[in-house]
Amino acid sequence: MVLMALGLALLLVPVWHLWGTDLVAAQAQERAVVAMSDRLEQAGSAPGTEAGGGGAGTPPVTARPPYGQLIGLVYVPRFGDDYARPLAEGTDPGVLDTLGLGHYPSTALPGEPGNFAIAGHRQSKGKALDLVHTLRPGDRIHVRTVEAYYTYSYRSGEVVAPDETRVLAPAAGAGSRILTLTTCYPRWGATERFVGRAELTSWRPASAGPPAEIAAAVAGDRVRGEPAGHRLRRSG
Template identity: 50%
Template sequence: MRHRLHSPLWRNLPRPLAEGTSTDVLDTLGLGHYDGTAMPGEKGNFSLAGHRQTNGAVLDRVEEIQQGDHIYIRTAQGYYTYTVYETKIVQPTDIDVIAPDPANPASIESTDHLLTLTTCHPRYGDTERYIVHAKFDSWRPLSAGAPDEIKIAVGS
């Protein structure tokens, strides 16, 4: 997977995405895509995990993300824009946050196109998980250049 996550809050610091959430991936490659979750722009929940403090600390500033902020996923085809609708702290056992529809985890399908970020909480611990949920807004082809909000970080 040759995707990157961009946030206007983290100028010039795109976060690389890799497939899987094993220690090998998260400790060396950055953000990991949970197996079995949707891909960018697909119906369902595109879910990512990353360290907050160690091994690259790709989500070190996750607490700065607020409702209404944009998160961009850059793929070989273009930019997927997601808008944050919720941040919360949950227990590590609350795996429903990466369900296809976190609001209705018993459902095996989702009518929405979602993005979820998961990381440890508190910042220097791991007794809880910090969660960011975002909903798909739009797609822009790579040939159109980066969205205005992240042009500086992307260099286009």
Template identity: 50%
Template sequence: MGWAVQIVGELLITAGLIVVLFVVWQLWWTNIAAGQAQSEAVQSMKDSFQHASPLPPPEEGKEGEPPVRQAPEHGGPIGIVYIPRFGEDYERPVIQGTGSDVLDTLGLGHYAHSAMPGQVGNFAVAGHRQTNGKVLDQIDKLVAGDKIYVQTADGFYTYTFRNNEIVLPSEVSAIAPVPGHPGQEPKDRIMTLTSCNPRFGAQERIIAYAVMDGWQPNSAGPPAEIAHVVGKG
């Protein structure tokens, strides 16, 4: 009987160590690995923006409207997101798609059928909070009026945070062209950030909404608030 208890005890200790190692891997190593991959993706995009071909002149009657590029294939780069509220050096890549191959390594994933930066509709992205780079770890800290900047090959799109809400995972209307109103024709340029809630769980989703209020070409330089980050690398 004594040997059986000893074996069970050893198995429980081993199981406990495996659980601890898994937690360490999830909360530590995945952040390091993903953080490095995301930094490389950001630098690659910054380099490519310097040599990007300009878009053709806008159609008559559409002068002054922000340029909108076609969405890339799954896994293709879209741009870089800067959110000063998340830290003065915060910059993360936005990649096409929301599969684990994107979200677990490359940062923010763009919902494939949502709008692109600058487009009328809902530019919707997703990201992890506590693992795989923690790209949206502080999503609940956003304050009304905070700026969210998106840089693409064409320029900087400025969005202003409006509000957030908590929904169930099954509530997908948050990424509709008009958030919360599927089927309605969009008139505004919205950006939506989605992540898991609570911070160490996934029972809900936290959604942050922002409205676009400006655009400027790369040739004009970055907005002053993020100039020091854009110039890195």
């Protein structure tokens, strides 16, 4: 009986790793989305849309936050109409395992010239970038901060070795504003890394409200978590 119980426990370990940690992280990310949405609205990032409102000139850049602090929210319509994940400073397990998406501190910030690079898990722990392989050229990735909504258009992806640090190098070309997504590859493994590239194509001040493509998702941020984790499981 003891051996049978031990064998059952060993079988449940990978189940918990994939499904249990996913549920716990999904709930934590739901709470973080609601908290960040409240903070953005209080700062003047209204949930409604306005006619026009497209940004002209140089986009504003948020101040670099302390490690582990939330920067904003990321929306990827290709991943689901209600897909939203919190974006925090840092890429260690303390950030990625609970908050979903982490910003490499050595890289540019949203809207800033250079390479704005973020990381996320492919499987388990909220699997923030599970569907990265579905991205197609032209797909939009929206980043919402206190200052603005930044829209990046997806360009291409590649598979690289885990130690390929060139993907975090500054963007080539003066004034280029690139977004880099990094996650594990293949989908159920971690022997390599998938790297996706997008380019900033537009922005609008927070006071103008979100782009129409994500207006419903932004409005829904305030009621996420009813029931907790449901929306993340549905879109992941």
